[in-house]
Amino acid sequence: MTQHPDLPDARSLGADLRALRKSRGITLSWLAERLGRSVGWLSQVERDMSAPSVGDLRHIAAALDVPISMLFGHAAAPAEEAGYVVRRGARRRLGSGEGGLIEELLSPDLTDDFEMVHSTFAPRSRAGEVIRRDTQEVGFMISGRLDLWIEGRTFTVGPGDSFRIRGEAHEWVNPYDEAAVAIWVIAPPTY
Numbered sequence: 001m002t003q004h005p006d007l008p009d010a011r012s013l014g015a016d017l018r019a020l021r022k023s024r025g026i027t028l029s030w031l032a033e034r035l036g037r038s039v040g041w042l043s044q045v046e047r048d049m050s051a052p053s054v055g056d057l058r059h060i061a062a063a064l065d066v067p068i069s070m071l072f073g074h075a076a077a078p079a080e081e082a083g084y085v086v087r088r089g090a091r092r093r094l095g096s097g098e099g100g101l102i103e104e105l106l107s108p109d110l111t112d113d114f115e116m117v118h119s120t121f122a123p124r125s126r127a128g129e130v131i132r133r134d135t136q137e138v139g140f141m142i143s144g145r146l147d148l149w150i151e152g153r154t155f156t157v158g159p160g161d162s163f164r165i166r167g168e169a170h171e172w173v174n175p176y177d178e179a180a181v182a183i184w185v186i187a188p189p190t191y
Contacts, residue, residue, distance in 0.1 A: 013045075013048065013051075013071060014046040014047055015048075017045060017046050017060065018046040020064045020066060021046075024064060024065075026063075026064070028043060028046075031064075034059075034063045035056070035059050035063060037056075053098040053099070054094055054103070057071050068190070077090060077108075082108070083109060084108060086105075086106060091104035091106065092104065094117065099125060099126070099128050100121060100122030100123075100124070100126070100174070101119060101121055101122070101125065102119070102120045103118065103119050104117065104118045105117060105118075106183070112189070113188060113189075114187035114188065114189065115186050117185075118183060119181070119182045119183075120179055121144070121146055121172065121174040121179060121180040121181075122179055123174060123176060123177050123178055123179055124175060124176075124177070125174050126171070126174070126175075127172045127173070129171070130149075130169050130170070130171050131169070131171060132167070132168070132169045132170070133167065133190055134167055135165075135167060135186050135188065136164070136167070136186075136187050137165040137184055137186045137187075138164050138165075138184070139162060139163050139164075139182045139183065139184045140161075140182060140183045141157050141158055141159050141160065141180065142159065142183060143159050143178075143181045144159070144174070144178045144179050144181060145157065145158045145174070145176050145178075145180055146158075146174055146180040147172070147173045147174070148163060148171075148172055149170060149171045149172075149173075150163070150165055150169075151168035151169055
């Protein structure tokens with residue numbers, strides 16, 4: 001099997017998606033229509049020629065009736081570290097980086113009541129949509145600045161600042177010329 005470039009697992013994301021789809025007796029046409037995408041795009045995803053966004057993965061997971069975490073690879077860790085330590089080079093990258101957001105899973109797995117994510121927001125990027133999830137989230141800014149809109153209130157946060165979102169509608173914007181980096185803790189896990 002071809003290894004997906006963003007996922008350190010020996011099995012590729014495309015192969016996992018194809019296996020899940022076929023095991024449910026779902027055709028490419030049916031899934032593509034359900035996702036509002038072309039058959040060609042979905043075929044490219046299954047052949048690891050195109051990387052879906054996190055939003056795409058959420059829709060795919062819902063259509064296949066699986067938790068989204070099933071769609072992300074697992075880095076091989078030494079036996080004594082497995083489930084305890086995630087090395088910098090072994091983080092699972094979440095999504096495709098579309099829209100200027102690159103996320104990496106810091107948690108060893110998604111079996112806890114929360115997940116921890118390293119998020120890098122490219123300069124001049126934005127969420128592109130209002131986000132509302134049934135979660136509690138806390139973020140801590142490592143570097144850069146980020147503008148947050150949380151349930152009608154606007155905040156600018158920078159290095160050392162933290163924030164909380166409790167299921168409220170929110171959106172992020174990085175209108176600045178420098179990348180912003182934050183650590184997010186999300187409960188329950190959404191990936």
